[in-house]
Amino acid sequence: MKSLAELAAIKEKMQNKVVMREGSGDIRVVVGMATCGIAAGARPVLNAFVEEVSNKGIAGNVTVTQTGCIGICQYEPVVEVFEAGKEKVTYVKMTAEKAKEVVEKHLIGGNVVEEYTMPNV
Amino acid sequence: MKELSLNILDIAMNSVKANAGTITVSLAETPESFEIRIADDGCGMKRDFLETVTDPFSTTRTTRKVGMGIPFLKLAAEQTGGSFSIESKHESEYPDSHGTVTRAVFNKNSIDFTPLGDIVSTVTTLIQGSPGIRWIFKHSMPKGEVSLDTAELKEILGDVPLDNTEVILWIKGYLEEAYSEIL
Numbered sequence: 001m002k003s004l005a006e007l008a009a010i011k012e013k014m015q016n017k018v019v020m021r022e023g024s025g026d027i028r029v030v031v032g033m034a035t036c037g038i039a040a041g042a043r044p045v046l047n048a049f050v051e052e053v054s055n056k057g058i059a060g061n062v063t064v065t066q067t068g069c070i071g072i073c074q075y076e077p078v079v080e081v082f083e084a085g086k087e088k089v090t091y092v093k094m095t096a097e098k099a100k101e102v103v104e105k106h107l108i109g110g111n112v113v114e115e116y117t118m119p120n121v
Numbered sequence: 122m123k124e125l126s127l128n129i130l131d132i133a134m135n136s137v138k139a140n141a142g143t144i145t146v147s148l149a150e151t152p153e154s155f156e157i158r159i160a161d162d163g164c165g166m167k168r169d170f171l172e173t174v175t176d177p178f179s180t181t182r183t184t185r186k187v188g189m190g191i192p193f194l195k196l197a198a199e200q201t202g203g204s205f206s207i208e209s210k211h212e213s214e215y216p217d218s219h220g221t222v223t224r225a226v227f228n229k230n231s232i233d234f235t236p237l238g239d240i241v242s243t244v245t246t247l248i249q250g251s252p253g254i255r256w257i258f259k260h261s262m263p264k265g266e267v268s269l270d271t272a273e274l275k276e277i278l279g280d281v282p283l284d285n286t287e288v289i290l291w292i293k294g295y296l297e298e299a300y301s302e303i304l
Contacts, residue, residue: 002295007277010288014281033250035190038131039122043239043246050249054286064286066250068138 027062027107028082029053034069040076041095048096049079052103062107075118081106090118124238125157125227128194130246132159132223135190137251138181139163139221146244148237148260154203155227155237157194165211165219174207194225201231241296244269245289252283265303267296 031037031046049064070078075092079099082088089112091102098116105113122128129146136144141163149156166174175195180188195205203226212219227234244258248271256271269292271283278288 002291002298004277007274007288007291010285010291011278011281014285014287033130033134033246035131035188035193038127038134039189039193043127043130043242046246046249047242050245050286050289054290059286064249066246068134 026084029062029064029107030067030080030082031064032068032070032076032078032080033066036069036073037076037078040073042077044096045077045079045094045099048099049103052100053107056103056108058103058107091116092118122193122197122235125155125197125235126238126240126243128190128197128225128235129157129159129240130243131190132194133243133247134250135181135223136161136163136221137247137254139165141220141254143255143257144247145257146247146259148240150229150260150262152263153229155229155234157225157227158222159224160220160222162220165215165221166209167211167213171207171209175205191223194223197235198225198227200233201228203227203231241293241300244296245293248292249284249289262303267299267303269296 029049031042031049033042033046046064046066053059053062053064070080072078072092077094079091079094079102080088081091081102089106091098091113094116098113102113102116105111122131133144133146136159139161141161143162145158145160147156147158147160149158175191177189177192191207198205205225207221207223209221210219240260244256248256254271256269258270259266259268274283274288274292281288283289
């Protein structure tokens with residue numbers, strides 16, 4: 001059984017990491033989670049981002065958050081990536097698989113996955 | 122919606138939007154019925170809005186003039202021969218006891234009963250999206266109960282936020298194990 005002791009261990013680990021977090025280039029991944037997004041499959045997309053960001057060890061400088069309806073319901077699931085000093089990137093019609101690719105190529109590699117972005121889908 | 126857990130996610134988002142401090146998601150299951158109850162202490166709805174809230178052309182969103190969340194859940198319940206109700210007390214009238222309770226009852230044996238689906242993902246998604254809220258989740262089944270209260274987790278975590286990815290993955294694992302023990 002998953003124990004609360006494990007949770008306490010996570011706390012210890014995180015407290016040591018706080019110092020490392022400072023000064024890193026922050027990236028924010030925002031997933032649209034209104035009725036339109038949820039019905040189109042945003043939940044697995046969000047979970048894929050959360051898990052991949054954790055698995056790849058980049059949680060220190062990537063924050064995954066949720067928002068309401070962005071207004072382009074026909075393109076849901078929609079994901080926006082914000083990075084300081086760069087233009088916003090909007091990924092549309094996302095899936096969990098595409099999310100993993102975006103983590104690998106864009107969030108880690110620094111290259112926007114153009115084929116999944118707004119004007120190209 | 123393909124799964125009831127998606128309806129639950131969607132309806133609980135209304136509670137988040139209502140600035141709730143505590144949101145309780147209770148699922149009660151018997152061999153014949155399935156009940157979803159989502160209760161919050163948010164701002165509540167005024168009477169005139171409450172009266173139109175099951176109408177798809179009634180919404181709080183600003184990007185569209187339609188709101189499908191509540192109509193979807195109502196339809197999902199009623200198509201099984203079940204029932205749907207929503208009660209709300211607006212903060213202007215009930216400064217000390219405001220909030221909303223949404224309740225849907227399903228006939229599990231109906232051919233039109235939508236399966237619950239991935240409820241664990243719904244719970245982790247809600248906590249990840251609104252870590253400042255106290256989430257209470259309870260799912261009682263004939264064989265046992267799965268429950269989680271983020272207030273208890275916060276006591277252990279202290280300053281570490283609930284939306285920390287490792288914490289979210291721990292919650293996911295915790296709930297999956299709890300389900301595997303009673304299913």
